[in-house]
Amino acid sequence: EVQLVESGGGLVQPGGSxxxxxAASGFTFSSYWMSWVRQAPGKGLEWVANIKQDGxxxxxxxxxxxxxxISRDNxxxxxxxxxxSLRAEDTAVYYCAREGLVLYWGQGTLVxxxx
Amino acid sequence: NFMLTQPHSxxxxxxxxxxxxxxxxxxxxxxNYVQWYQQRPGSSPTTVIYxxxxxxxxxxxxxxxxxxxxxxxxxxxISGLKTEDEADxxxxxxxxxNHWVFGGGTKLTVL
Numbered sequence: 001e002v003q004l005v006e007s008g009g010g011l012v013q014p015g016g017s018x019x020x021x022x023a024a025s026g027f028t029f030s031s032y033w034m035s036w037v038r039q040a041p042g043k044g045l046e047w048v049a050n051i052k053q054d055g056x057x058x059x060x061x062x063x064x065x066x067x068x069x070i071s072r073d074n075x076x077x078x079x080x081x082x083x084x085s086l087r088a089e090d091t092a093v094y095y096c097a098r099e100g101l102v103l104y105w106g107q108g109t110l111v112x113x114x115x
Numbered sequence: 116n117f118m119l120t121q122p123h124s125x126x127x128x129x130x131x132x133x134x135x136x137x138x139x140x141x142x143x144x145x146x147n148y149v150q151w152y153q154q155r156p157g158s159s160p161t162t163v164i165y166x167x168x169x170x171x172x173x174x175x176x177x178x179x180x181x182x183x184x185x186x187x188x189x190x191x192x193i194s195g196l197k198t199e200d201e202a203d204x205x206x207x208x209x210x211x212x213n214h215w216v217f218g219g220g221t222k223l224t225v226l
Contacts, residue, residue: 044217
């Protein structure tokens with residue numbers, strides 16, 4: 001069974017940093033593209049970034065380019081999102097997702113950017 | 116870049132059939148696969164349709180997807196509505212830069 005467990009969310013002040021993690025199990029992690037998708041409170045889904053199996057290709061939504069960095073450690077079956085220069089508009093639940101024919105989602109971790 | 120436009124909300128009675136549209140603003144709807152996700156209140160999204168019209172295992176055949184080039188739109192149809200189908204539904208596709216594009220979501224009420 002595919003399992004994705006996010007962690008690392010919390011309350012951070014504007015301008016601060018957070019690192020999200022996603023622990024994957026139940027599939028061969030190194031064989032799949034992985035993504036981060038976020039959902040602001042009461043709003044729709046927004047794709048944030050994704051990364052190729054070997055980490056050689058990474059893509060970002062324009063609003064986070066230069067501030068967020070997606071990475072992965074295939075030996076640890078883990079996906080990461082380093083978030084710097086956080087803004088109030090980054091407040092959201094962040095979901096880790098496994099790409100492929102069928103997208104699998106984690107349960108999400110809440111990031112709140114507020115003073 | 117393009118946008119995917121969905122109706123904000125739809126409602127229908129149990130046992131009936133409902134169709135949710137997803138219209139692409141520019142470029143052909145057929146140029147990139149469309150996926151549909153269901154998100155029940157307080158839960159993570161789950162995939163109900165992938166590659167325009169394919170159902171993951173475990174998704175009832177009451178759920179079906181299609182695309183229509185004449186209207187440049189994709190549709191999710193749910194037949195034999197059940198109260199458990201009440202949820203938000205999102206369409207999603209890809210642009211030429213391998214970026215994902217989501218529709219704004221449709222709230223389905225089964226009353």
